[in-house]
Amino acid sequence: MNKMQELKLADGNKIPQVGLGLWQLTDQAKFKASFNAAIAAGYRHFDTAQAYHNEQLLGDAIKESGVKRQDLFITTKIAVQNFGEKKSRTSFMQSLKRLDMEYVDLVLLHFPIPLLRKKTWAVVEGLKAESLTKSIGVSNFTINHLKQLEGYAKELPVVNQVEMHLFLQQDRLLDYCQSKNIIIEAYSPLAHAKAMDNEVIGLMAVKYKHSYAQIMLRWAIQKGVVVIPKSANPKRVVENIDVMDFEISDEDMTSLTKLNKNLHTCWNPELVP
Numbered sequence: 001m002n003k004m005q006e007l008k009l010a011d012g013n014k015i016p017q018v019g020l021g022l023w024q025l026t027d028q029a030k031f032k033a034s035f036n037a038a039i040a041a042g043y044r045h046f047d048t049a050q051a052y053h054n055e056q057l058l059g060d061a062i063k064e065s066g067v068k069r070q071d072l073f074i075t076t077k078i079a080v081q082n083f084g085e086k087k088s089r090t091s092f093m094q095s096l097k098r099l100d101m102e103y104v105d106l107v108l109l110h111f112p113i114p115l116l117r118k119k120t121w122a123v124v125e126g127l128k129a130e131s132l133t134k135s136i137g138v139s140n141f142t143i144n145h146l147k148q149l150e151g152y153a154k155e156l157p158v159v160n161q162v163e164m165h166l167f168l169q170q171d172r173l174l175d176y177c178q179s180k181n182i183i184i185e186a187y188s189p190l191a192h193a194k195a196m197d198n199e200v201i202g203l204m205a206v207k208y209k210h211s212y213a214q215i216m217l218r219w220a221i222q223k224g225v226v227v228i229p230k231s232a233n234p235k236r237v238v239e240n241i242d243v244m245d246f247e248i249s250d251e252d253m254t255s256l257t258k259l260n261k262n263l264h265t266c267w268n269p270e271l272v273p
């Protein structure tokens, strides 16, 4: 098992470039099977959220695994209904309790909720100052939301977790985030399995002797972003981290650029003021 490649965050911390997404994994047996396969395959980065209702399952699975806390990278997110000064702090403390941890590696505002996101950002800045989280970031923020945040934040986010995949390439946002030293985390990097039949990707899978999913993930890795694919299938969990031993050529990366079609498979924050 090779150590997963890490990216350096603006605050000096490091994040493993492949993590396991945990959305929709609430069945205990399925959660354990996926988590155990991930640990055995070398994953150390796990992406949960208050809204996923599995922080406790994650905490329990980690304890059972025997992996040391300091070797893991754990992200959770403040759910939209918990935004605001008091609720965000209280709910975060409940997250820590469910995870049975003294700190998380990264806490994100799950969505750019108008008005309340400003107060909630101040709360997560405070959590970092208290060492209850090592890093702070946002999710589903557009360039507009980030520019507003620059006006009220004491500290900028080091991560913006957004939907990004071959069919939603997010070039402008990626350039903007890179100019501000904000790492993009690509969520739904497999487009939530809603477009697994593209011919160009299929042909590249044959050419590079890797799977369709691995071509999608490798493209994102080469764009310099973090990927957090989800799978409840242990075989696919292993497949999805096995993306570091090949390289897509510059010419093929250019061909893949043409697949962008602004396909949102989750929520689209563009219209949020």
Ligand SMILES: NC(=O)c1ccc[n+]([C@@H]2O[C@H](COP(=O)([O-])OP(=O)(O)OC[C@H]3O[C@@H](n4cnc5c(N)ncnc54)[C@H](OP(=O)(O)O)[C@@H]3O)[C@@H](O)[C@H]2O)c1
Pocket (backbone or CB within 6 Å): 020, 021, 022, 023, 024, 047, 048, 110, 139, 140, 161, 162, 186, 187, 188, 189, 190, 191, 192, 193, 211, 213, 214, 228, 229, 230, 231, 232, 233, 236, 237, 239, 240, 266
């Ligand atoms: N911040 C946010 O607002 C937000 C929103 C959405 C997602 N996320 C995060 O991003 C993570 C990943 O996103 P996602 O779950 O939406 O979608 P995804 O990872 O793009 O795709 C998951 C789907 O792909 C299938 N799949 C996984 N590996 C595969 C493979 N190798 N070959 C074929 N199919 C495969 C899975 O089915 P099986 O399970 O049956 O394998 C599942 O149906 C989430 O779990 C969550 O942590 C964050």
